[in-house]
Amino acid sequence: MKYRENLIQIGLLLTALSTIAILFLIALFILHEGLPIILKVGIKGFICGSHWSPQQGHFGIFPMIIGTVWITIGALLVSLPLSLSCAIYLSEFSTTKVRAVLKPVIELLAGIPSVVYGFIGMVVLFPMVRNYFGGTGPCILSAAIILGIMILPTITSIAIDSLQAVPYSFREGSLSLGATRWQTIRMVILPAAKSGILSGIILGVGRAVGETMAVIMIAGNSVIIPGSFLDPVRTLTANIALEMNYATGDHRQALFATGIVLFIAIIILNIIANTIARRGVEK
Amino acid sequence: MYRLISVMLILMVGMGCARNNVETINIAGSTAFQPFAEKLAEEFMAVHPDVRVNVQGGGSAVGIQSAQSGVVQIGMADIVTLPKEAEGLNSIVAAKDAIVIIVHPTNKVDNLSLQQIQDIFSGRLNNWAELGGEKGEKGEKGENKSITVVSREEGSGTRDSFHDMLLKGVQLSPHALIQNSTGAVRLMVQSDPSAIGYITHGVVTPDVKAIAIDGIAPSPENIHAGKYNVVRPIFLLTKGELKGKAGEFIDFILSPQGQKIIADNGLLPVK
Numbered sequence: 394m395k396y397r398e399n400l401i402q403i404g405l406l407l408t409a410l411s412t413i414a415i416l417f418l419i420a421l422f423i424l425h426e427g428l429p430i431i432l433k434v435g436i437k438g439f440i441c442g443s444h445w446s447p448q449q450g451h452f453g454i455f456p457m458i459i460g461t462v463w464i465t466i467g468a469l470l471v472s473l474p475l476s477l478s479c480a481i482y483l484s485e486f487s488t489t490k491v492r493a494v495l496k497p498v499i500e501l502l503a504g505i506p507s508v509v510y511g512f513i514g515m516v517v518l519f520p521m522v523r524n525y526f527g528g529t530g531p532c533i534l535s536a537a538i539i540l541g542i543m544i545l546p547t548i549t550s551i552a553i554d555s556l557q558a559v560p561y562s563f564r565e566g567s568l569s570l571g572a573t574r575w576q577t578i579r580m581v582i583l584p585a586a587k588s589g590i591l592s593g594i595i596l597g598v599g600r601a602v603g604e605t606m607a608v609i610m611i612a613g614n615s616v617i618i619p620g621s622f623l624d625p626v627r628t629l630t631a632n633i634a635l636e637m638n639y640a641t642g643d644h645r646q647a648l649f650a651t652g653i654v655l656f657i658a659i660i661i662l663n664i665i666a667n668t669i670a671r672r673g674v675e676k
Numbered sequence: 677m678y679r680l681i682s683v684m685l686i687l688m689v690g691m692g693c694a695r696n697n698v699e700t701i702n703i704a705g706s707t708a709f710q711p712f713a714e715k716l717a718e719e720f721m722a723v724h725p726d727v728r729v730n731v732q733g734g735g736s737a738v739g740i741q742s743a744q745s746g747v748v749q750i751g752m753a754d755i756v757t758l759p760k761e762a763e764g765l766n767s768i769v770a771a772k773d774a775i776v777i778i779v780h781p782t783n784k785v786d787n788l789s790l791q792q793i794q795d796i797f798s799g800r801l802n803n804w805a806e807l808g809g810e811k812g813e814k815g816e817k818g819e820n821k822s823i824t825v826v827s828r829e830e831g832s833g834t835r836d837s838f839h840d841m842l843l844k845g846v847q848l849s850p851h852a853l854i855q856n857s858t859g860a861v862r863l864m865v866q867s868d869p870s871a872i873g874y875i876t877h878g879v880v881t882p883d884v885k886a887i888a889i890d891g892i893a894p895s896p897e898n899i900h901a902g903k904y905n906v907v908r909p910i911f912l913l914t915k916g917e918l919k920g921k922a923g924e925f926i927d928f929i930l931s932p933q934g935q936k937i938i939a940d941n942g943l944l945p946v947k
Binding site: 446447448515516519520523529530531609610613614615616617625627634635636638639640641644 | 850868
């Protein structure tokens with residue numbers, strides 16, 4: 394019996410290790426494929442170069458880094474007010490019944506395939522943006538709106554969970570001291586739930602940075618440094634997905650190198666999210 | 677347990693039989709020709725039940741590589757000039773495909789010169805008013821007449837052919853929007869009154885307007901007569917002469933029946 398228990402334990406350990414092994418192998422693979430071109434062009438030339446035309450031998454991904462950053466910031470601006478107020482309402486004001494219906498519905502948003510979001514963006518959002526703001530349709534603004542909706546469920550549901558995790562005694566104490574409900578939320582509950590909400594936001598940012606399909610369809614994909622929020626941009630993920638099908642030689646390596654930059658960015662985001670979450674627990 | 681073993685045995689015997697009697701032909705490459713190849717394969721298999729034709733996409737580069745390495749018997753490529761990677765392969769032109777320039781149906785422009793096309797796509801010319809588009813007709817915002825250029829991604833066979841045949845070395849404007857499929861380019865053009873793009877002739881719908889180049893409209897008659905000459909060949913690539921069923925399949929594609937299937941679905945037959 395003991396022997397069998399051990400066997401199962403070792404088996405489970407191996408399964409757990411295999412996920413780490415897969416991550417390690419993927420990291421090794423993209424480093425192996427992408428590093429040569431970074432070394433050839435130079436880290437500075439690759440990251441800060443603003444000219445991308447791989448078939449002529451120009452590999453600068455700076456416009457795409459800028460594009461990714463702008464779209465992500467835009468998505469946060471769209472998503473934060475909505476998701477935070479939604480979370481505060483569902484956690485602090487709504488009845489349990491309403492929450493039991495609304496929360497799963499919001500989470501359902503995460504289950505819609507990104508192609509569908511992209512298509513809605515092209516068909517519904519482009520004409521609206523053209524009418525009200527001008528420009529051509531595919532631009533930072535459109536991408537930010539669609540991505541903002543896509544990261545809404547991530548931020549909302551983590552924010553609800555962390556608001557709910559604030560002990561009920563905090564609310565009782567604050568209210569009994571004469572604070573209004575809004576004062577209680579603003580000064581007691583939000584600060585107490587801060588770390589959880591922040592890590593939810595960072596996970597949302599991670600999703601926005603990594604989103605590919607919808608962004609390809611609605612961001613326009615021009616490799617330029619945008620001058621306004623109505624200019625089209627290309628993100629790092631879009632660059633890889635657009636050109637990987639045909640790329641060979643240096644071009645292919647440059648796409649893997651784009652992947653390295655993206656990989657590092659996501660790792661940094663995750664480390665920040667974990668640190669914030671852990672600090673919250675310790676406190 | 678016995679049941680499991682017997683099921684497996686039956687499966688193995690079945691697979692053994694299949695391998696003995698059915699010959700497999702593998703084809704891969706150009707996504708533009710893939711739907712046609714599938715259609716042709718279907719018809720061919722209906723007549724030859726002992727042949728199994730596997731059609732895969734992957735793009736022209738994949739078609740060339742996998743024909744060269746022998747992974748597939750037939751590779752498909754849709755580029756104007758075959759690159760040096762295709763050296764040593766037998767190439768047969770199976771069909772031809774015209775590339776047409778499309779604009780929004782409400783656009784008043786219906787003819788552009790080669791020079792104008794190069795100026796538009798390079799970004800030197802960016803206003804429809806200079807091309808005879810009436811003032812105020814573009815876009816829901818009256819004054820917005822600037823041209824939205826829509827192109828394909830770097831490496832696309834359609835883009836390479838377009839650059840080879842029309843832009844001729846002129847650089848594409850960095851402000852051009854990039855879409856990664858024919859369908860997405862068409863959707864972009866049909867939804868934006870100031871857009872211009874290019875797609876293959878076979879997929880032009882009434883939602884977009886195909887325009888003439890130097891006065892020659894891309895009508896089926898003009899294309900067949902060779903007057904409209906923005907046409908790229910679609911190559912079937914093989915390593916040496918093919919014998920057996922794969923050779924028969926190529927003969928079938930080039931036969932009147934095969935060419936009719938190609939023509940019925942929107943490409944240009946070679947014969």
